Amino acid sequence: MFPHQRVIVRRGPESGLPIIVAVHSTARGPAIGGCRMAAYPDWRDGLDDALRLSAAMTTKCALAGLPHGGGKTVIVLPPGAAGPARTAALHDAGTTIEELAGAYATGPDVGTGPDDMAVIGERTEHVFCRPAEAGGSGDSSPATAAGTIAALRALCEFRFGSPDLSRRSFAVLGLGRVGARVARLLADAGAELTVSDIDDSKRPENVAWTDPGKCLAAEVDVLVPAALGGLLTPRTVPTLRCRAIAGPANNQLDRESTAALLHDRGIVWAPDAVVSAGGIIHATAVELRHEPPARAMARVEAIGDTLGRVLRAAATDGIPPAEAATRLARAAMP
Ligand code: PHE
Secondary structure: OOOOOEEEEEEOOOOOOEEEEEEOOOOOOOEEOOEEEEEOOOHHHHHHHHHHHHHHHHHHHHHOOOOOEEEEEEEEEOOOOOOOOHHHHHHHHHHHHHHOOOOEEEOEOOOOOHHHHHHHOOOOOOEOOOOHHHOOOOOOHHHHHHHHHHHHHHHHHHHHOOOOHHHOEEEEEOOOHHHHHHHHHHHHOOOEEEEEOOOHHHOOOOOEEOOHHHHHOOOOOEEEEOOOOOOEOOOOHHHOOOOEEOOOOOOOEOOOOHHHHHHHOOOEEOOHHHHOOHHHHHHHHHHOOOOOHHHHHHHHHOHHHHHHHHHHHHHHHOOOHHHHHHHHHHHOOO
C-alpha cells in the first residue's frame, strides 16, 4: 500500500528547483511539518527524505497528542548551491502549500528559519513560526531545545535513577539552531559536556570539542544527536560508548531494525519523535490555540512525562523504546 495521502513533486515555476510537498496523514487533523532546504545529489533523494520525514511527523504529532498529521516540504538545492534563488524557491513552496488549501501547514526545518517563513507567508497563510512582527510565534528552536532538555531529564531519571543533569556527561553532536541551545542549557545545568559540529567555526569557547566521528563514539552517559538523521546504523551502533541516547535530530535510525541493535547493547534510545516535538507543540499552542507562552511551555515540558511513559512501557514489555513508541502512536490513530 502507498502510505502517503498525497505527494506533490513539481518544478517550481519561479525558481526552476524541485519542490516536494509530502502529506503523509490527515487522519488526526491537518498535516504539519517543516520546510527543509538542502542540497541533495539528486531530487529523488529529496523525495525519499520528504517521504520519510513526513511519516515521522505523523508519529510525532500522535505521540505529542496533537490534533495533527504529518507532512514535510523539501526544496532541493543543486549540490553546492548558494542562495540567489532562495526567495523564488520559498515562494514556490508557498504556492504549492496554498494549493493544498489547509490540508498541510509548514514551519521551519533544517536550512530554513522564521524569516523564510515570512517569505513563504507571502504566498500562503498555512505557515508557522513567522517572526512576531509578521504575525507568527517566531523561532521554534527555543521550544525544541526546552523539550529536549525535559526529555534528557526523564531519560536520566529512567536510566541513572536521577533527573539531575549536573551528575552526568553528554556529547552533543551538531550545533545548529537547536543543538547550540541544548548545549548551552546543559552547560548552564552544570553537566559535563563535549560538543561537535562539521563546521569548525561553530566551536564554542570553554567547552570540550571533538570532531564529529569521535563525538559519535564518545564515552559519555548520554549522546545527544542534534544534526541530520540517519547516524545510528548497523555500522555505527557497535562503535558507540554511550549508555543512552536522546536528541532533537529527526529520523536518527537509518532503519527500524537498528533500534533492536541499540537495545541489545543496553543503550537506551529515546525515540526522536518524542524528544523533538517541542517546536510543533509550542507553535500550534500559540498560533492555533492562542495560548499564553507559559501554558505553551508547560505543554513542551510534558515531553518528559511522555518519554517516561514510553521508556517504562518498553521496560515492562521488554521491547526497545522505539517499538513502544510505535505502538503508542498506532493506538493514537483513529
Ligand atoms: N522542524 C519542525 C519539526 O520537525 C517543524 C515545525 C516546527 C513545524 C514548528 C511547525 C512548527 O518538528
